[in-house]
Amino acid sequence: MLGQLKLLHAQMLACLDELESLTKQSDPPIDRLPAVRLALTRASRNRTALLDRLHGQVVMLAAPKHKKELEALKGEANDSLILSSQHIGLWTLREIVARWPDYCAASKDLRAAMRRRISREAELIYPLLDKIASPIE
Secondary structure, three states: OHHHHHHHHHHHHHHHHHHHHHOOOOOOOOOOHHHHHHHHHHHHHHHHHHHHHHHHHHHHHOOHHHHHHHHHHHHHHHHHHHHHHHHHHHOOHHHHHHOHHHHHHHHHHHHHHHHHHHHHHHHHHHHHHHHHHOOOO
């Protein structure tokens, strides 16, 4: 489970890096952008589904102070999903082409939020998943 989450995080970070590179271009790279956005969406949704399945186990293993953080993280996941869906819905290819500088700014903000979330998940959840993988201490 830990390996799977790390892999999904790595896939997401690679997509975020590629989006960062693409949004530095003066014109929208329509030949590459849709595929990267789709790959990021798929990795993110797979990550969310995995974390939803593991939530109960992870919370049971957490220290009391981390249980609240995990519950908050789960709530933030729902908010993030809404924001991401709104971003994808607003930024169609037609809109991206028409408003490339605006898309680049919006993408930068969303990428930063996703990176912060991945970092927080790694900080809180990796150690707990490691306990699941190695239950004997």
